[in-house]
Amino acid sequence: MTTFLSGIFTRSVGKKIAMGITGLFLISFLIVHCAINATIFVNDGGKxxxxxxxxxxxxxxxxxxxIVLFAGIIWHIVQALILTLDSRKANSVKYAKFDGKANSKWYSRWMGLLGTLILMFLVVHLLDFWAQARFTGLGIPPVMIDGKEYENMYGKMLEVFSVGWVVVVYILGMISLAYHLMHGFQSAFQSLGLNHKKYTPVIKLTGTLFSIFIPLIFALMPIAIYFGFLK
Amino acid sequence: MNLTLKIWRQKNKNAEGKFETYPVKDVSPDMSFLEMFDYLNEELINKGEEPIAFDSDCREGICGSCSMWINGRAHGPVPGVTTCQLHMRSFKDGETITVEPWRAKAFPVIKDLVVDRSSFDKVIAAGGFVSINTGGAQDGNTILISKDDASEAFSASMCIGCGACVAACKNSSAMLFVSSKIFHFASLPQGKVEAKTRVQNMVAKMDEEGFGDCSNTYACEAQCPKEISVEKIAKMNREYLTAKLT
Structure with missing residues (x-):
């Protein structure tokens, strides 16, 4: 019992578990975020x-x-940095010849790079919307819906996504997210020890579909607005 | 067959190593990769040069001694075989083959292609065993074991401890090896008794020996000569979590 919980997240296996837990938590956030934002496709002027x-x-x-979400993101990033630094230590001499594609998917080996790209996108994204909604104000007049005044987040979206390069940044961000999830989704289950002959193929298929459709729905938002499909 | 070999040469643990190029003529396609090395070494000895040091023992794919990183892959291009079971017919005539030692901090190079894998032994000593009191052995059939459990233990016991999983992993993680050694025992009733302490002690020792963290690229499974599944690693994660939480 003296070993109870000690080193649960510091040992190599524990670090994987932490990545898995935070990863699945961030995945659950994506579902909520995507579902809410997809209401713009109702095309009712953002009501x-x-x-x-x-x-x-x-x-x-x-x-x-x-707040929990930000803590989750930070924990995920810090844990990833620790993992990367540990791996560098464990593997300081590289092979002259390394046939990576023969044994693993490129996006599995480049999760750190994909994560960094997502983080860069996230900074742009938070400055575009979240920071303004929380702190500085949107800088556009509110709207009246059924006699009640609302902040015009929809109007902000129309404004932000009217700029071509911003749309390109968002699409690139979503491509990075898609590949990050392609590895991350099933990997989280594996790290938490949830690997089973019956269920793993289902988890893998769900992961692949999730990795394609969630980023695709997100990417369609700036695209639809930029090309004027939404009023 | 005529081949060009680019081989890592390193005098000792502390020396700087470098690649040396050796042309090898009239290689039979039926030679194993190690026999081709014997052939080359004979030539080097006849010329008065230092032969290339490499590990080998049983030469029938079960001892886990041979350990060569061939053309960017552990045990070469054929899946499910060790270097000793790799034959020259798997290469093209005129091909240049690059041979390197396993690369990992926990596997320091001793000489040329020979690495020190005693870190694996230390992980085994930390928990890869079953404590049995001495005395008269009871009848084997008194402990009932289902076929599924027996098969699971057997599939884990396939691990020959060659280190290809560590060599292939971009993080130099030993998790496929350690999880195999854990479930070699933990799948059976005799091994279940010490399951909780075993997983914790072996994982702790694995970390201490300088192996890296697993990021689930599954390169280990792809390059394991015994084709052991990463399902073992997931089971180890589960067992570790259960051991810590209960």
Whole structure:
């Protein structure tokens, strides 16, 4: 019993478990974020979306989860940095010839790079929306929905995604996310010890579909707005 | 067959190593990779040069001694075989073959292609055993073991400890080896008794010996000459978590 919990997240196996837990938590966030933002495709001038955004911005549970989310992102990143540095230490001499593609997927070997690209995208994304909604104000007038005043997050989206290079940055961000998830989704289950002959093929298929469709739906948002499909 | 070999030469643990190029003529396609090395070494000895040091023992794919990184892959291009079971017919005439030692901090090079894998022995000593009191052995059939459990233990016991998993891993992680050694025992009733301490002690020793962390690229499974599944690693994660939480 003296060993209870000691080193649970510091040993090599524990570090994987931490990556898996935080990864799955971030995946659950993606589902919520994607579902809410997809309401823009209702194409009602942002009515449902602005109401949903208002709920997300004011609900106490969501606001607490927002802090947990940032903690989760930071833990995921710090853990990844520790993993990378440990691996460098364990593997200081490289092979002259390394046939990586013969034994693993490129995106499995380049998770750190993909994660860095996602982080860069995240900074741009947070400055575009979150930072303004929380701190500086959107800089555009609010809208009236059913006699009530709402912050015009939808109007902000239309404004941000009217710029071509921003749309390109968002698409590249989503491509990075897709490949990161392609490895990360099933990898999280493996790290948590959830590998089973019956269920693993289902988890892998779900992971692949998730990695394609969630980033695709996200990417379609700036694309649809830029090309004027949404009013 | 005529081949060009680019081989890592290193005098000792502390010396700087470098690649040397050796042309090898009239190689039979039926030679094993190690026999081709014997052939080359004979030539070097006849010329008065230092032969190339490499590990080998049983030469029938079960001892785990041979350990060569051939053309960017552990045990060469054919899946599911050790270097000694790799034959020259798997290469093209005129090909240049690059041969390197396993690369990992926990496997320091001793000489040329020979690495020190005693870190594996230390991990085994930390928990890769079953404590049995001495005395008269009881009848084997008194302990009932299902076929599934027996097969699981057997598939784990396939590990020959060659180190290809560590060599192939971009993180130099030993998790496929360690998890195999754990479930070699933990799948059976006699081994279950010490399951909790075993997983914790072996994982701790693995970390201490300087092996890296696993990031689930599954390169180990792809290059394991015994084709052991990464399912073992997931089971180890599960067992580790259970041991820590209960």
């Amino acid at each position: 449902v979306f602005n109401e949903a955004a208002h709920f997300m911005g004011t609900n106490i549970f969501i606001r607490i989860m927002e």
